Amino acid sequence: MRSQLTRNAHRRLLAGGPGAPPCPASVFSSYHARARCLAASTPSLTLTTPPRRTFFGVFKKPARELKAPDVPPGYETLLQFRALEVEDARPPEREGLVAGFKEFFNHMRKRGGAAKIGRRVSVPGSINSTQAFLAVRLLRHLLSTEGGGDSFTFADLKLILEIAVRPPRGKADNHLELVRLVYGETKRRIDHMRTIGLSEEEITQAIGISDRDQSTFFAYFITALTRFGASQEAVERMNDYQENLPKPSRVGAYSDDGVKVIQKANGMWMWVLRGLANEGLEDELIRSFSKLVKENGVKYLAGVHEILTTFYAERNRVEETKKWFSKPLFAGSINPETYMAVVRFALRNNEQEWLESVMEDVVNSRPTKQVWDVVFQWAVLAKGKGVEDIKGMFKVMGSQKTEDPSRKLEPDGDTINSLISAAAEINNPYLAERFAMLGRELRIPPTIQTMLIQLDYRLDAGDMSGAAEVYGKLQKVVQGDEDVPVVNKYLRTLCTSSQPPLERIISVTADLEHRHITLEPETTRSLCGVFLRFDQQFEVIDTLSLHTVSYSLEERAIVRQAMMDYITDRKISTARVWDCYQLLKQFFPETSTDERVRLMDSFFDRKRPDMACYIFGHMRGHGNPAQRPNSDIYVKCFEGIGRFPDAESLRMVHNMLKMDTTVEMNTKLYNGLMLAYAACGDPIDALGFWRDITNSREGPSYNSLAIVMWACELAPRGEETAREIWKKMVRMDLEIPKVVFDGYLGALAASGKAQEEVKKLIGEMERGLGLGYGVGVETLGVTFNAIPTMEGKNAFADWAKVEHPEVWGELEKTGRRETIDGPKYNIERRFEA
The missing domain is CATH 1.25.40 (Serine Threonine Protein Phosphatase 5, Tetratricopeptide repeat)
Incomplete structure (x- = not known):
C-alpha cells in the first residue's frame, strides 16, 4: 500500500519548516522541488482533527490519513x-x-x-x-x-x-x-x-x-523519428543505411545473413512510410515508395496497400483511394484494417454503391474469419442489418469451404465485439445490447474487450446503472491496464452528472489507486471539481498528491486551470475558494504570475483586499525569481487597494516594495502608492509621493494629476497644493483632461471656502473655453460629494438644479447614500496608476 502523509506534513514540507528536507530555492519547475521534498519525507504522521466528546471514546473515529505522492524511484x-x-x-x-x-x-x-x-x-x-x-x-x-x-x-x-x-x-x-x-x-x-x-x-x-544485432539501436532510432514527427529525417537516415547493406554475390544472390538484413531494412522502411503518412507528407510518401520499388524490389504487399489506401481514405480523396485500393497486391490478401478504413471512407463520402461492389467481391473470395468480421460491421454500419440478418450471414460464413475441412468458420468473441462496436458507432445502444445477447445465445463468453465496449456505449447512452453493472463485472476479470481509458471516462461521466454519486466516485478511485493507476489529467480535473463542490478537501488533497506528481507541465496545467476557474467563480463562497487557493498554492507552485494576478484581482473584486494581498505576498516570497512580481504587478496591487482600501495590507505590500531590490521606482509605482494611501485615509503620505514624482526624472503623468487632485480633496488644506498644481498646468498650457478638471473642483470644494470659485469654473466649463468638454454628471457629483457641510451641499444643489437641470437630473438617478460626512451620490471614481 502507498505510504500516508498528513496535512501538517504537507504544510511543513512546502514551507520548508521543521521536519522538511532542504529544497533549493530556485528550480526549473517549482513543483519538481515539492515532489522531491514529499518523496524524501517520512510519512509517519496522521491528520489531526479537532477534539470531540465521545461516549468514553468507544465510538471515536480514527484520524484521517492523507496519501503521499507516488513518486517513481x-x-x-x-x-x-x-x-x-x-x-x-x-x-x-x-x-x-x-x-x-x-x-x-x-x-x-x-x-x-x-x-x-x-x-x-x-x-x-x-x-x-x-x-x-x-x-x-x-x-x-x-x-x-x-x-x-x-x-x-x-x-x-x-x-x-x-x-x-x-x-x-x-x-x-x-x-x-x-x-x-x-x-x-x-x-x-x-x-x-x-x-x-x-x-x-x-x-x-x-x-x-x-539479440546480438547491432541494428537494434538503429531500429529504435528510426522508430523514434517516425513516431515523434521526424519522418523526413528518417528517410535520409534510411538512405544512408541502405548504402551499407549487403550486396548480392557474383551469382546474383544474397547470403542467408544478407537476406535477413535486407528484410529487416524493408521492415524499417514500412515504419518510415507509415510515419510519412501520419505526418501528411504525401509527396515524400509516394517518392519513397517508388524508390523502394525501383531500388529495393519492394512489392505492393498488404502492409503498403494499407498505408497508401488509408492515407487517402482518411483525407476523403475519392479517386486516389479507389486507385490505391484497387491496385492488385503482389501476394497475400488485403488487411482487415484496410477494409474497415474503406468502409468508413465510403460512408463519409456517399460511395455506398462502390462499397457494395467491393463487399460483394470480398464475400465471393472466400475471406478469412477476420475479414468476415469486417463484412458483418459493414452490414450494420451501411446496410442497417439487425440481429436476425446477421444470424443469416453467420450461416453463409459457416457454409464456406476452408483449406482445412476439419475447421469450420464460426463467430467468436471478436465477432461479437465487432458487432457491438458497430452498433455503438451508429449510436444504437439497443442494437448493441441485442448483439451482446446474441453472444450469450451462441454461448460465446464475453471477453474483457466486450465489457469495455459495453461500458463505453452505456456511458454514451447515459445508462449509469448499466454502466455500474458492467464495471463491477469488469473489475473481477481485468488483469492489465486495458480498462484504464474507459474507466477514466466512467469517472468523468459520474462527475458531470447532475447529482454526482460521491460514494461511488470514491469507490472507483480507490480501486484504481489499489492498482497504482495514474488518472488522466482530465479525470483528475473532474474529480477535484466534484470534491470541492462537496467540501471533500481531504479527497482533493489525496487526488492531487497521488496523480499530479506524475504529470508533465502541460498535463498539470489542465488540472490547475480547473482550480483557477473554481477560485474565480463569483457564485462560490469566498471561504470555499480561499481553501481551494491554499491547495493550488501548495500543489501548483509553478502557477505563473499572470495566473496569480488573475487570482489577486478576483479577491479584490470580492472586496477582500487582505486575501488579495496575501496572494501578492506568496508571489513575492516565491522560490523562483522568475515568478516574483515586477513593478507592473506592484502597481496592480496598489490599484486594487485603491478600490478596496485596507491599511494593514497596504503597509505589508509597501514594506515588500521597500525591500525588493529588483524593482526600480517609477511614476506608475508612485502613482499606485499615492492612490492606495489616499484610499486608506492617509492623504498626507499620499502627497509625499507626489513630491517624489515631481522630483523624479520621469515626472508626472496625467494619471498622476488625477490622483493628486483626489489626494488634495482628502487632505487638510489640500486646496493649497491643488491651486499650485493648477497654476503650473495653466502656465505650461497643458491640455487638461476632464477627470483632472473634476478632481480640481473637488479639491476646491472640499475646503468649504471656494464655492463661488467652483461655480465660476463650472460656468467656464459650460461655455467650453478651450477645454473640449462640458459639464457632466461626474463634475457635479464630485463637487457635491466633496463639500464638507450640509449647508454648503444644499446651496450647491439649489444652484445646480437651476443652472444645469438636465445634468443634475442624471446625477440624481444614480442615487444617494448616507455617510458620516453627509449624503453622497453614487458616482464611481476609478483611478489608474
Missing part, C-alpha cells in the same frame, strides 16, 4: 540535478546521479513491460515530456563530464531507448532529443571499436545484447 535524482543546474550550483556525486538515473528507467520498464519496436499505440510505463526533458539534462551532463558514458553498458543504453520510444499520453516534445542523445552515444562507441580494428563479431560480443 530515482525520479528525485533527476529533479534534484535540474534544480541545482538552474541555480548553477555544484551537482551531487556522479555515482549517485548514475544510480538514480538507472533506477528510474528500470522502474519504468517494470511498469510497462517490453515495448515492441515500431508499435504506435500508447504503452504503459512511458515517460512524459517533462520527465524526458529532465533525463536529457542529466544524461547530457553525465556523458560530457569525466567518465563520459562509461557508467552505462550497451544494455543500459538499450533500456533507455526502449523506454524513450514508448508513445506518451500527452506531448512528446523531448523524447526524440533523448533518443538522439542515447543513439549518438551507442554509434560513437561502435564506430570507435571499428576504428581500433575490432571485427564485427567482436563488436557484437562487446555489445552483449541478447
Whole structure:
C-alpha cells in the first residue's frame, strides 16, 4: 500500500519548516522541488482533527490519513540535478546521479513491460515530456563530464531507448532529443571499436545484447523519428543505411545473413512510410515508395496497400483511394484494417454503391474469419442489418469451404465485439445490447474487450446503472491496464452528472489507486471539481498528491486551470475558494504570475483586499525569481487597494516594495502608492509621493494629476497644493483632461471656502473655453460629494438644479447614500496608476 502523509506534513514540507528536507530555492519547475521534498519525507504522521466528546471514546473515529505522492524511484535524482543546474550550483556525486538515473528507467520498464519496436499505440510505463526533458539534462551532463558514458553498458543504453520510444499520453516534445542523445552515444562507441580494428563479431560480443544485432539501436532510432514527427529525417537516415547493406554475390544472390538484413531494412522502411503518412507528407510518401520499388524490389504487399489506401481514405480523396485500393497486391490478401478504413471512407463520402461492389467481391473470395468480421460491421454500419440478418450471414460464413475441412468458420468473441462496436458507432445502444445477447445465445463468453465496449456505449447512452453493472463485472476479470481509458471516462461521466454519486466516485478511485493507476489529467480535473463542490478537501488533497506528481507541465496545467476557474467563480463562497487557493498554492507552485494576478484581482473584486494581498505576498516570497512580481504587478496591487482600501495590507505590500531590490521606482509605482494611501485615509503620505514624482526624472503623468487632485480633496488644506498644481498646468498650457478638471473642483470644494470659485469654473466649463468638454454628471457629483457641510451641499444643489437641470437630473438617478460626512451620490471614481 502507498505510504500516508498528513496535512501538517504537507504544510511543513512546502514551507520548508521543521521536519522538511532542504529544497533549493530556485528550480526549473517549482513543483519538481515539492515532489522531491514529499518523496524524501517520512510519512509517519496522521491528520489531526479537532477534539470531540465521545461516549468514553468507544465510538471515536480514527484520524484521517492523507496519501503521499507516488513518486517513481530515482525520479528525485533527476529533479534534484535540474534544480541545482538552474541555480548553477555544484551537482551531487556522479555515482549517485548514475544510480538514480538507472533506477528510474528500470522502474519504468517494470511498469510497462517490453515495448515492441515500431508499435504506435500508447504503452504503459512511458515517460512524459517533462520527465524526458529532465533525463536529457542529466544524461547530457553525465556523458560530457569525466567518465563520459562509461557508467552505462550497451544494455543500459538499450533500456533507455526502449523506454524513450514508448508513445506518451500527452506531448512528446523531448523524447526524440533523448533518443538522439542515447543513439549518438551507442554509434560513437561502435564506430570507435571499428576504428581500433575490432571485427564485427567482436563488436557484437562487446555489445552483449541478447539479440546480438547491432541494428537494434538503429531500429529504435528510426522508430523514434517516425513516431515523434521526424519522418523526413528518417528517410535520409534510411538512405544512408541502405548504402551499407549487403550486396548480392557474383551469382546474383544474397547470403542467408544478407537476406535477413535486407528484410529487416524493408521492415524499417514500412515504419518510415507509415510515419510519412501520419505526418501528411504525401509527396515524400509516394517518392519513397517508388524508390523502394525501383531500388529495393519492394512489392505492393498488404502492409503498403494499407498505408497508401488509408492515407487517402482518411483525407476523403475519392479517386486516389479507389486507385490505391484497387491496385492488385503482389501476394497475400488485403488487411482487415484496410477494409474497415474503406468502409468508413465510403460512408463519409456517399460511395455506398462502390462499397457494395467491393463487399460483394470480398464475400465471393472466400475471406478469412477476420475479414468476415469486417463484412458483418459493414452490414450494420451501411446496410442497417439487425440481429436476425446477421444470424443469416453467420450461416453463409459457416457454409464456406476452408483449406482445412476439419475447421469450420464460426463467430467468436471478436465477432461479437465487432458487432457491438458497430452498433455503438451508429449510436444504437439497443442494437448493441441485442448483439451482446446474441453472444450469450451462441454461448460465446464475453471477453474483457466486450465489457469495455459495453461500458463505453452505456456511458454514451447515459445508462449509469448499466454502466455500474458492467464495471463491477469488469473489475473481477481485468488483469492489465486495458480498462484504464474507459474507466477514466466512467469517472468523468459520474462527475458531470447532475447529482454526482460521491460514494461511488470514491469507490472507483480507490480501486484504481489499489492498482497504482495514474488518472488522466482530465479525470483528475473532474474529480477535484466534484470534491470541492462537496467540501471533500481531504479527497482533493489525496487526488492531487497521488496523480499530479506524475504529470508533465502541460498535463498539470489542465488540472490547475480547473482550480483557477473554481477560485474565480463569483457564485462560490469566498471561504470555499480561499481553501481551494491554499491547495493550488501548495500543489501548483509553478502557477505563473499572470495566473496569480488573475487570482489577486478576483479577491479584490470580492472586496477582500487582505486575501488579495496575501496572494501578492506568496508571489513575492516565491522560490523562483522568475515568478516574483515586477513593478507592473506592484502597481496592480496598489490599484486594487485603491478600490478596496485596507491599511494593514497596504503597509505589508509597501514594506515588500521597500525591500525588493529588483524593482526600480517609477511614476506608475508612485502613482499606485499615492492612490492606495489616499484610499486608506492617509492623504498626507499620499502627497509625499507626489513630491517624489515631481522630483523624479520621469515626472508626472496625467494619471498622476488625477490622483493628486483626489489626494488634495482628502487632505487638510489640500486646496493649497491643488491651486499650485493648477497654476503650473495653466502656465505650461497643458491640455487638461476632464477627470483632472473634476478632481480640481473637488479639491476646491472640499475646503468649504471656494464655492463661488467652483461655480465660476463650472460656468467656464459650460461655455467650453478651450477645454473640449462640458459639464457632466461626474463634475457635479464630485463637487457635491466633496463639500464638507450640509449647508454648503444644499446651496450647491439649489444652484445646480437651476443652472444645469438636465445634468443634475442624471446625477440624481444614480442615487444617494448616507455617510458620516453627509449624503453622497453614487458616482464611481476609478483611478489608474
